[in-house]
Amino acid sequence: MAASSINPYRALPSTDRLLRHPEVAFWEQDVGAALLTTWVREVLAQARASIAQGDEVPSREELAARVGRRVETHLLLRLQGVINATGVILHTNLGRAPLGRAARRALDAIASGYANVEYDLARGRRGPRNPGLMALLRAATGAESGLVVNNNAAAMLLILRALAARRRVLIARTQLIEIGGGFRIPSILRQSGARLVEVGTTNKVHLRDYEDALASQPIGLVLWVHRSNFRIVGFHEEPRLAQLTELARAHGIPVVADVGSGALLDTTRYGLPPEPTVQQALQAGADLVAFSGDKLLGGPQAGLVVGRQAWIQRLVRHPLMRALRVGKLTLAALEATLLAYVRGQAETEIPVWAMLAASRKTLRARARAWQQAVGQGQVIEAESTIGGGSLPTATLPTTAWVLRPRRPHEVARALRTRRPRPVVARVAQNRVWLDPRTVLPEHDAEVAQAVAEALSSHA
Numbered sequence: 139m140a141a142s143s144i145n146p147y148r149a150l151p152s153t154d155r156l157l158r159h160p161e162v163a164f165w166e167q168d169v170g171a172a173l174l175t176t177w178v179r180e181v182l183a184q185a186r187a188s189i190a191q192g193d194e195v196p197s198r199e200e201l202a203a204r205v206g207r208r209v210e211t212h213l214l215l216r217l218q219g220v221i222n223a224t225g226v227i228l229h230t231n232l233g234r235a236p237l238g239r240a241a242r243r244a245l246d247a248i249a250s251g252y253a254n255v256e257y258d259l260a261r262g263r264r265g266p267r268n269p270g271l272m273a274l275l276r277a278a279t280g281a282e283s284g285l286v287v288n289n290n291a292a293a294m295l296l297i298l299r300a301l302a303a304r305r306r307v308l309i310a311r312t313q314l315i316e317i318g319g320g321f322r323i324p325s326i327l328r329q330s331g332a333r334l335v336e337v338g339t340t341n342k343v344h345l346r347d348y349e350d351a352l353a354s355q356p357i358g359l360v361l362w363v364h365r366s367n368f369r370i371v372g373f374h375e376e377p378r379l380a381q382l383t384e385l386a387r388a389h390g391i392p393v394v395a396d397v398g399s400g401a402l403l404d405t406t407r408y409g410l411p412p413e414p415t416v417q418q419a420l421q422a423g424a425d426l427v428a429f430s431g432d433k434l435l436g437g438p439q440a441g442l443v444v445g446r447q448a449w450i451q452r453l454v455r456h457p458l459m460r461a462l463r464v465g466k467l468t469l470a471a472l473e474a475t476l477l478a479y480v481r482g483q484a485e486t487e488i489p490v491w492a493m494l495a496a497s498r499k500t501l502r503a504r505a506r507a508w509q510q511a512v513g514q515g516q517v518i519e520a521e522s523t524i525g526g527g528s529l530p531t532a533t534l535p536t537t538a539w540v541l542r543p544r545r546p547h548e549v550a551r552a553l554r555t556r557r558p559r560p561v562v563a564r565v566a567q568n569r570v571w572l573d574p575r576t577v578l579p580e581h582d583a584e585v586a587q588a589v590a591e592a593l594s595s596h597a
């Protein structure tokens with residue numbers, strides 16, 4: 139390579155100089171000087187490396203644009219609010235249940251100061267953790283007692299560890315399921331040190347199978363698990379929970395029910411198949427019932443256990459409880475969520491239930507309004523799904539706004555990468571689908587604007 143008389147690196151701006159370029163300085167508000175400096179240095183180092191390979195010296199504008207791309211990549215990775223236009227109500231990748239207004243207000247009030255997390259205000263000294271929540275949990279479910287941990291997986295781990303470590307746990311072969319995200323019933327049993335005893339066959343389990351297992355060996359606990367995201371059709375049978383609890387009680391053995399979604403209301407009111415409710419499991423005689431806080435309960439991520447006081451006390455006193463307990467923000471949002479049920483206002487206060495209850499007529503009007511505002515696409519009858527492992531085969535009739543741009547994937551990408559609030563839509567049959575059911579009404583105007591912009595840049 140011929141030696142140049144001028145050092146080409148000298149043509150590159152200094153770090154400080156590039157940081158002061160208006161297209162770079164623009165980002166300082168969003169990401170701070172430290173991160174921006176790192177990216178400026180990286181861009182300059184790369185430019186020097188490519189100059190060493192014989193490439194031309196990039197212009198300052200080009201260097202600033204490279205920094206800008208790094209910033210934008212980073213901003214997309216940051217946790218941010220998104221608009222869910224997929225129609226999947228409990229979208230696990232989008233954070234499951236959105237919180238209602240009361241829960242958001244409670245979060246703000248508790249997050250911004252001190253709170254009586256475990257302080258007895260009447261006595262002026264240390265008190266039990268969240269006794270108020272306990273009262274609400276009892277009122278909402280009818281249980282004797284309850285507790286809260288980080289999620290339902292943690293609740294199951296705690297129950298099995300505290301009540302069945304080194305003991306045998308009976309479970310039907312029809313219930314040895316995997317929930318998304320690596321939660322498998324056999325693995326959680328192994329983790330807790332319990333021994334799995336399977337009864338029945340993959341499709342059929344009789345009460346007799348349980349009876350035989352109980353008669354032939356010492357059993358610590360009977361586990362009943364709701365299949366949640368999985369259905370068995372055809373030649374299938376298994377005993378009802380109430381039959382199982384009666385049998386187990388005769389043997390003096392506790393029954394734990396993992397009902398999954400934590401529905402406190404009857405899903406059949408919305409034309410959906412029945413999802414087992416927490417109250418039903420308690421009425422059927424389960425000693426403990428475990429469920430998630432952020433599925434059909436419609437609250438924050440949490441795992442709740444309700445049931446008999448004596449068993450709950452054993453769980454509360456177990457050392458693992460300290461490792462699995464939730465913080466004050468979760469407690470705040472959960473209290474507000476449960477209060478909505480206790481006051482009989484869940485359908486209006488809790489977004490998940492408001493979404494389930496939304497009529498096709500209302501949804502059609504909203505989809506039409508989008509279409510008319512932008513003057514593009516069609517309004518088509520479609521189906522929303524529930525998600526979150528609840529009611530896997532069920533759908534709700536909806537009306538979607540459907541667009542047919544030349545490049546649907548690019549339009550969907552533009553919607554996802556917009557600022558400040560990404561819009562997540564569905565692409566199917568070469569079209570972009572937006573379902574108003576999962577879009578909060580206060581975001582309706584923003585969706586129309588976002589789509590108009592995405593279409594105009596990817597016509």
Ligand SMILES: *Cc1c(COP(=O)(O)O)cnc(C)c1O
Nearest residue numbers: 289290291317364366398430527
């Ligand atoms: C979803 C689910 C779980 C896991 O709950 P997380 O709160 O996500 O930990 C466990 N069991 C059943 C039956 C479920 O449906």
